[in-house]
Amino acid sequence: MSVGRTVAWVLLFILLIVTLFPFYWMLRTAFSDNTQLPGHPGSLLPVESTLGAFKRVLGLSTIEEAQAQGGSGAAVNFWLYLRNSLVVATITTVCQVFFSAMAAYAFARLRWPGRDKVFALFLAALMVPPIFTTLPNFVLIKNLGLLNSFAGIILPGAFMTPFAIFFLRQFFLGINRELEEAAMIDGAGHRRIFFGLIIPMSGAPIATLAILTYINSWNDYFWPLLVGQQENVRVLTVALGVFRSQTPQGGPDWAGLMAATLIAALPMIILFLAFAKRITNSIGFSGIK
């Protein structure tokens, strides 16, 4: 093995450590007793390992217990935020992928005047920075009386994104037309072709898109921060921000904070472990997202 290759392996190893260490540190801190953390900042193992931080952020411990382990004592309930994130991400993903698939079919397979121009217009929307449309969208959601409701959080992303339509259209264009033609000769309409042929044949790309959409929706912070502050619809990312700003400046509840971030990150880590190959390969393929 040449010197160059050895150096390259060492660099790769360092990269993997740098990538994984923060995940480990999140775990190590979440299982520690917060009152003991400052005394052992360099300990590689959990300090006085305990489940206290998880109990605290899931609202399972009393105020006294929480404060004894260095919590702020403020009521937090990450079960609720977990449920809210599940509701928002699931509904957003199902609706967005389904409606985008319908639109992608119209752009890939149907013929109608102005089709390519309309498609170009949809794509042009990718250029507009989200904050520009977010301000008027906030006004709209507020005027509709949908602030602090799931509908308000979900609606803007429920119908389409230009990327989703673009992504699926590419696949639909690549599907062999012969099957569809055979079905048409048998008298199948577009509805039957879409549901009976196109969707079943696009299982892989639809699953990939759904996973990416789910992750994006789960991780979104800006929009839910604006329209979903109240506890009953507060999603995990927003709850983390609130938790961080509530934690006392003098002695922050680091263990609690890391337990909460772990709860927010864990579903995505599981999703990733389950679909690592599909997600990783989609990066090379879809090129850029």
Next chain:
Amino acid sequence: MTATTNAPPTRKRSHGEQAAPPGRRRSLGDLKVAMIFLAPATLGFVVFYIWPTLRGAYLSFTEYSLLSAPKFNGLANYERMLHDSFFWNALVVTVEYVVINIGVQTVLAVGIAMVMYRLTKSITVRAVILAPYLVANVVVALVWYWMLDFQVGIVNQGLSWLGIDPVAFFGDSHWAIPTVAGINVWRHMGYTALLVFAGLQTIPAYVYEAAEVDGSTEWKTFWRITLPLLRPVLVMVLVVTMIGSFQIFDTVAVTTQGGPINATRVIYYYIYERAFTRFDFGYASAMALVLFAILAVVSLVQLRLLRAKESDLA
């Protein structure tokens, strides 16, 4: 490319649009079906993309506090921007962030991609380096906020083992922006590396073989062959990552909240504050429109660089 020729739903479609016989009369084709398939997406597009884009442009010429109807005030918001030192500071801070973030991230990504290309195509390695990208910005920001804590963070602990004084990563105004930029480099470098990696695989092997025959060293091959051939991919990657980088918000919002003083008050955060803590929607919209224009110019310039020579491998 116009898809308006009359094609009954029969086998005649089989050859696709380009091959459709010309000279047929214009017709609406599948318009009726298409309208049904497009209805939900179009509704969402018009209500949440087109309409707010137009309304946002209008609001930028008004004074609007959400409490009463928008009041047209011409170019007042734009004039105000010229004299608003916070706005200019936000632009400077944002550019500083983008330069550090994109500069470091791109160099690291190319390096990582080269190392992976030479050593391993292992899906596990690729999956691991992608992992940070799949965790929320907020989560990443908070984990690093803890690791970089001045008193008990592990990074400062490590520095003390090396005999280096602790650094107030978030509290020192010189360090705050490089810190936030570094955190997001950590989150994005693996993802960017995979994009570059995909680009590397499009370079045909014979190019390298030829270079080897000519006795080129690896270092020379990288600078004279790999990098130039990678340029189209790199420009696309730069356009996309840079547009994303200008929109830095989440990390700042959960860590420094614009501080210390104004050191991390980036443009997105400043617009957010104006709109949602001061309810200054007209002025916020005007700044958002300027940001839109800046992003458009940045992308156009970069795309022109791309088109200047489509590929060096003709």
